[in-house]
Amino acid sequence: METLLFLFPQFSYMAPKEEAYFKMLGPDDSQAPKMKDDNSRQKDNRKSRLSLFLAKSGSHENVSAHKRIPSNISPEAALRWSNSFEELLKHSDGVEAFSRFLKSEFSEENIEFWLACEEYKTFDSDTKLLSKAKYIYTVFIESDAPKEVNIDHDTKSTIQKNIAQPTRSCFDAAQMNIYILMKKDSFPRFLNSDLYLHLTRSKGPGANMFRRRSRSCVFSERGEATT
Known part of the structure; x- marks a missing residue:
């Protein structure tokens, strides 16, 4: 930093x-040479x-499955995300947890692109649309972009042609491609990940009670447990 x-x-x-x-x-x-050629x-x-x-904001240093995940997520809420990928995307905690999982797999650009497209479609000003469209194209779409997403050549070419006068549907095809990729490829792995299992694990008083009781056990020299 x-x-x-x-x-x-x-x-x-x-x-x-x-x-x-x-x-x-x-x-x-102060640094860039002023040369026309x-x-x-x-x-x-x-x-x-x-x-x-x-x-x-995208550093993978010290990435951990359990770090920076909101601690107030109930196991019941997390279990509902497994009903469908759409259900997970409806909840901010679900998006945050899924983003953390993608970061551990070095593919967080997919959810970031999807979220950027969702925000893009909320703008009603041509100026804001143009500004956001250029940002999305430069960061996620163009060749060798810092967070280039995996979309087909035809979709990329269409966006490149329309970027000068973008509409709200300018990125719809690319967004759908990335959505399907996450749903079919990343989401099933997320449901089987340690991160998701950690969120769905029961945190009820029974577990705490078991730990307190186990600490009260003392083993004698004969190996007999006494309280």
């Missing part, structure tokens, strides 16, 4: 991601800096 802030002290990570993202794509007067190098530099920025 300290190293990242040292490299880019002008960025405030408390600001929205889009705002920091567009600042990052702007010119760097060096567009390709500047493009690579922008992608590298954007990747470093996105790595802040």
